[in-house]
Amino acid sequence: MTARSADPGRVRAYGDKWNDGVVQISFTLPLASSARATEAARQYVAAMGIREPYVALAEPIAPEFTFFVVYGRAAHEVDARAIAAEEVEAAALSRDEIDAEIALRFGRRLVVLGCALESDAHSVGIDAIFNPKGFSGDYGLERYANLDARNLGAQVPVETVVRIAREAAADAVLVSATVTQNEIHVRHLTDLVDMLEAEGLRDRITLVAGGPRIDHRLAKELGYDAGFGPGTTPSRVAAFVLEQASRRMQAPGDAPA
Amino acid sequence: MTARSADPGRVRAYGDKWNDGVVQISFTLPLASSARATEAARQYVAAMGIREPYVALAEPIAPEFTFFVVYGRAAHEVDARAIAAEEVEAAALSRDEIDAEIALRFGRRLVVLGCALESDAHSVGIDAIFNPKGFSGDYGLERYANLDARNLGAQVPVETVVRIAREAAADAVLVSATVTQNEIHVRHLTDLVDMLEAEGLRDRITLVAGGPRIDHRLAKELGYDAGFGPGTTPSRVAAFVLEQASRRMQAPGDAPA
Amino acid sequence: MPPRLGLQAETISRCRRLARDVAEAVRRETEPFTTVSTERSILRLLGVDGVDADDVPVPNRICDALLAAGKLPRGVSLWMGSALARGASDVSEAALRLSRPEGARDIEPHPRWREALAPHVGAGLARVRENRAERERRMARHPPDELPLLYAIVATGNIHEDVLQAAAAARAGAQCIAVIRSTAQSLLDHVPYGATTSGFGGTFATQENFRLMRAALDALEDELGRYVRLVNYCSGLCMPEIAAMGALERLDMMLNDALYGIIFRDINPLRTLIDQRFSRRINAAAGVVINTGEDNYLTTADAVEQAPAVLASQFINESLAKDAGLEPWQIGLGHAFEIDPTREDGLLQEIAQAAAAREIFPDSPLKYMPPTTHLTGNIFRGFQQNALFVLTSVATGQSIHLLGMLTEALHTPLMHDRWLAIDQAKTIRANARHLSDEILFAPEGRIVRRAREVLAGAERVLDGVARIGLFEALASGVFADTRRPREAGRGRDGVIARDPDHVNPFLEEFAREGAGAAR
C-alpha cells in the first residue's frame, strides 16, 4: 500500500497524513485566563467546524485577555477543479514583444501615469513598477521604448492625478495603495474612479490598482480594470495595459468587460 | 467615547478592536503553489465561516504542497456565561490539610499507585506528581505523611498494574499518558479500565489519568474519575484522591458520579 | 561593556568636526527667520489652546490674522504682551482679541508689553520645569531600568483602544509606549484637537490624546514598580508645536529628526530646519530624549549600501541637536536592523554596524529599529528575524529597542503580536544578559573591517556636505537619492523673515537657563 494521494475534487489540509485536515489557529479572546476561557476558545474554534480542537496555548497576555493557539482538524473540503481563480487575463509578454506590439497596434507611445494617492506615502511599490531597475530582475516601465511612463510618486492628491491624466491624454493610470487600515485605500481608490467618471475620462483610460493588500477581485469591485498584488513584475502590468488599451481602441467610448 | 467593552454573552476574538474577530490560520494544502491553490486556501478558510480571508503567505514547501498563513475575521460568537468548563471538582487543599483529613476520615494511609503504561516510556510527568521534589514548588505525593505513594515508573504492563493494585489494595491508581499518536494512549488507558472491571476492582479504586494531551472530559469518557493536563500540581491531585476516596467510603461498591 | 572594534579616534573626531561646521552654517542661515509653527508654539507655551467654531486651533487663527495684518514678522510675543498690557484680563482674552482679523489689525505695540507677558512666560516655563522635575521624582522612586529599553508601538487609530493596548503592553514589560501617528499627520499645518478615535495606520497626536495616555501610564506606575515612558512624533509641519504640547503633558521621548520631514514628507527644508531648532530647544528644556529617524533611509534603499549615509546623518543630527542645547543623554540616534536576512554574512554586518554606532556615540542612547522591509507574510520567519535582532541589540549594548512585529508586513500590531514581541525581547535579554561582556571581535576580521569601511564612507559623505552646505546637499540628493531644493516643498509660505525687534521670550529663557551650554 502506498500513501493515499489527493482527490482534487475533495482537497483538505495535510498535516502528516493525507486528508487529516490539520490546521493551526491563533487568536486572542477578551476573557481572563481560566478553564472557562479555554473552553470558550475550544467552542469558538468548534464553531468554525474544526474537529477535535486542542488548545495548545492559553497565555494570559493582559488581565482580561488570553492568547490561544489551537490545533484541530478542518473536515471541510474544497473542489480544486471547480476553482476559477480570479486572475488578470493577459498573455505574458517580454519587454521587446510589448514595445513591438505597441508600435504595431498604435504607431505611438502609450502614456502611462503612476502614483500613490493622498496620504499614502509608500512609493516603493509604484517605484518597483516604474523605475528602470524594476522588480526582481524585470525592468520597470520607464525602460520601455514605447511607453511614456511618468511616475508621479506618492501622496498625490486625486485631483492632481485627474488633471495630469487629462492634460497628458493618459492611456493608463496605475495606482499603488499600501495603507489599508480602516479601509482608507478603498476610500482613495474610489474617489479617483468617481472623479475620472465625473470628468468623462474613465472609459478612455485603463485603470489599474496594486499593492500588498490588493487583488484582482477587489480592484474589479472598486471599478478598476485590474488589480495586482505582492510580487507583481512590471512586464505583467505592461502586457495588461497593452491588452486593455487595444480593446479600448477597438471599442472606443464603452468600457470593456 | 471609550473603547467598547466585551459582552460576555457574545465573545469574539480581539485583534486590535473590540469584536473584530481577527484570527490567524495556518495549514498545508496538497496542491502545487498557484493562484488556484491560493484561491483554494481562501475557500477552505471561508468554509470555516471566516470573513475577508486574506492569504498572507502561500509558500511552496514541496512540488505538490503549499503552506498557507491566512488572516480573517471569525464572526462566530461564544456565550461565555453559558460555559460549564469541565473541571475537576475538588477543593484546593494544602499538603498538611490533606494529611490531616486523611487521618481524620480514614485513620490510615491511603495507597496510591502511579505509572505510565506499556510502550510509554515518559516518566517525567508521573515523577512530577510523585517525586518528593514535586512540580513548580508543590511537593510530590511521596512527601505526604498519610499517602503510601508508590511510583511504578514508566512502561508498566497493564496486567502488572492490576496485579499490584489488587495485592496492595490500592485506593487510587494514577496513570500518565504522553504518547498519543494514532490514539495509542486511548488504547492503553481503556485496557486498564477494562481489566480493572473484569477483576471487579474498578469501583474500589479512584482512577485518574494525566498527561499533556489529557483533559478532564477525555478522561471521563474513557471511564476515569478525573483527568489532569499540563501544569498540574501534586496537591490538586491529592485533594481529588481524598475527595473521591471519601465518597467511595460512604457509598461502597458503587462508583460515584 | 559591549565588545569594541577599535575604530580610529581621529577619524571619529574629524567626522564630528565636519558635522559641527554643517550645523553652524545651518544656524547662521536659519537665524534670520521664524515660522508660523514656531510662533504657534510660543502661543501654546503661553497657554493658548482650544479651537474655534470651525475646529481651527486658536494658535492658527492668531498667526493667520497677524500674518494677514503684516504683523507676524515682529513675533506673537509682542502682540500678546501688548494685548495683555492693553487690558486683556488673561491669556485667553488676549488670544481671543488677536484671533479676530480686526483685533489683529488694530492692535498697537505697548511699551510695557514685556512686563505684561512675563508672568505668562514664567507660568509656561514653570509648567515645563515642573513636569521635568515630576518625571525625575517618579523615576527616582524605582530601580534603574533594564537595558535595552523595550519600546512598543500602539497604532489602532482610536486613542481608547490605544490606552487599553498600551496598558497591556506595559504590564507585559514594555518600558516605552509610542503612539504611532495617523498617516501623514506631518503634512497638516495645524494640530488636531481633543480625543480622537479614527486615524489611519495610527492615532492623531493631540494634546488631549497625550494627556489620556500619560494618565493611563502613570496609573500603572505603582502596580509595575517602574515609570513607563510615553513617546510621540515631533516632526512635520507642526514640529515645535508638538514639542510644546509634549513638554506640557510630560512626554518622555519624541521622534524628532532634523531631516525626516524634508526627505520623506517633502516639507520645505528651510521651514523644517528652523522648526527643528526651536522644537529641540523645547525638548532640551523638558528633559525629553529625542529619537532621530535614520532608520527611514533603510526602508527605501539597501541597508548595506546606505550604512555610511545613516552614520553621516547621525553625526549631523547629533550636532544640530547639541547646537539646540540637547545633552548627549537626550540625543537618541536611530538606526535599524534592515539587512536582507538571506544575505551571506549579513548578520556579521548588522553586528558591525550596531557595534560601530555604540562605539562612536558612547554617551548617547541608541534607538535600534527592527527589521521591516524584509519581513513578509511568513510570520514565523519574521519572528525569527526579530529574535536575531534582539540578540544583536543585547550583544552590542543598544539603548532603546523598538520591538519588531512578526506581522510587520501585514497590519499594524494586534494585541498578541505585541505581547509575543515583548515576551521574546524579555526572554532573550535575560538569557543573553552578559553576552556583550563575553565576546570580542577577531582583530582585522570581517566585522572590524566592515565597521571601518562604514566610518570611512560616512566621513566622505560629511566631507561633501560640509563643502557645499546642508541645503545644497539636500537639493542635490545626497540623502536617500531625494532632491529637496531650499525653496521647494510643503510649508515654505510659513517661513517669515524676522523683524529686527522680533523676540522669542522662551528662547531667551532657555539660553539664560544655559540649556545651550552644551553647545
Next chain:
Amino acid sequence: MPPRLGLQAETISRCRRLARDVAEAVRRETEPFTTVSTERSILRLLGVDGVDADDVPVPNRICDALLAAGKLPRGVSLWMGSALARGASDVSEAALRLSRPEGARDIEPHPRWREALAPHVGAGLARVRENRAERERRMARHPPDELPLLYAIVATGNIHEDVLQAAAAARAGAQCIAVIRSTAQSLLDHVPYGATTSGFGGTFATQENFRLMRAALDALEDELGRYVRLVNYCSGLCMPEIAAMGALERLDMMLNDALYGIIFRDINPLRTLIDQRFSRRINAAAGVVINTGEDNYLTTADAVEQAPAVLASQFINESLAKDAGLEPWQIGLGHAFEIDPTREDGLLQEIAQAAAAREIFPDSPLKYMPPTTHLTGNIFRGFQQNALFVLTSVATGQSIHLLGMLTEALHTPLMHDRWLAIDQAKTIRANARHLSDEILFAPEGRIVRRAREVLAGAERVLDGVARIGLFEALASGVFADTRRPREAGRGRDGVIARDPDHVNPFLEEFAREGAGAAR
C-alpha cells in the same frame, strides 16, 4: 575556525585515559559472552532473512532452536557451516533446517564447516564493502556538504507517508533524514519484517523500510546535486541486527549509544555492552557515522547540572567506539541545547558547552540536539528558541544539526513544521556563515569559566567510574540517577557464555581488515 576556550590539554587527556581504562575493563568483562542478538546478526550478514508463517523472523527461529538444543554457546556460524557442509544447497536451505527444532537438535558439527561457510561470509562482507564504496562514489560526485549538516526527522508511523515527507524535506534542504522508530521498538527482541504502515510516534525499523527510504533518497540525488544521508536507530535489544541491516541497505548514520538502552529502556547492561561492541564493529566496517545519545540525559534532568555527566558519557562512548574499531570521523557525539530559555545568562552556558565539546573532540562530528523539554504550546516562542539554537550551532562549529520543531511539545512534525525548521536553519546558517571566525571569548570570562567547570566535573565523574568500573557505576546510579544492576533488566536471558571454540567469522574478518587498528 570556531572560537577557542583554551581548555587545559592535560585535563582533557587525563579524561581520555580514564575513559580508555573503563572501555578496556568492559571488553575484558564482556568477551566471554555472546548474545542471541549478536548471533542473529551473524545470520543476517550471512544472508538469512524472512519470517515464518507466524511472522517470526527466521534468525530468531534458528537461535531459539539452537538455544533449546543447547547448541548456541558454540555460535550459529559453526552450525550454519556444518549444515552447508552437510549438503544444504544454500544459505536459506541451511537456515530452514536449523530453524526446525529437530533440525537444530540433530545437526552435528562438520570438520569442514569453515570452508563451507567461507563463501557466504565473503558474500556478506562484499555487500557491506560494496555499499560503503557506493556511498563514497556517490559523495565524490558532489561538492562537499555545507556544515552543520541539517538533520530532519520523519515519524508518521507509515513508511509511505515518511517517504513522501522525507523527499519534501530533502528538496527543502535537509541533508540527513532520520526515520524515527515506533515507540519502544528497542524493547522488541526481534526486528519486524517488511514495509510497515502503523507505528506510534515513529515508524518501525525494518529492512524493507530501510530499502524503500534509501531508494527514495537516492532517486533525488541527481535532482539535488547532493547525496542525502539516511539515519536510523541501532540501539535496544536488536542493536547489532539493525547494524547489520543498515550495512546491507547502505544507511549512513546510526543512533548507536552504548548506554542509552540500559539507562532509558532498562535493557540488561551486560547484554547491551556485548551487543554495542559487535554493532559498532559492523558500523565501523560499513563506514557508518554513529550518533551517541547523551542528549537524553538532559530530557529528565537539568541541563546545567547534567553538563559534566554528558561530557563524561561522551568520553566513555568515544573510547568504547574506538575500542570497537570506529575512526574518529565516525564517532558522532551527542549533546543538546536544553537549558531553560528563561535562565539568566543561560545562552552563555549553552555557548560554553557547545564550544567545549568542539574543542575537546576536534576530529569527531558533533551531533547537536535541539531544545525539547522547555518547548511548550507557544509555538512562536519555540521557533525563537530554535533560532538561537541554530545560531549557537553555527557560531560554535557543530557538525550535525538536528532540526528543532516549533511544535515539539505538541506532536510529531507536520509537513510544514519541518519545512519551517529547514528554512530557518538554512537562512541563519548563511546569514551567520563566518561568525565562528569572527568572535573570540573574553579570557577568564563567564563562558570560559563555565567550560572549565564542566570539564573539571566530567573528570570527577570519570574518575569515579574508572575506580569502580562501568557496571558498578551503572548499578549505583551514576548516570541520570538511574540504577541498573548488571544482572537486571530486559534481555538478560539472551546473554550466553561462549564455548571455547565459539567463533564469529565476521569479527575475525573485521580484525584482519584491521578496522580495529584504531584501538
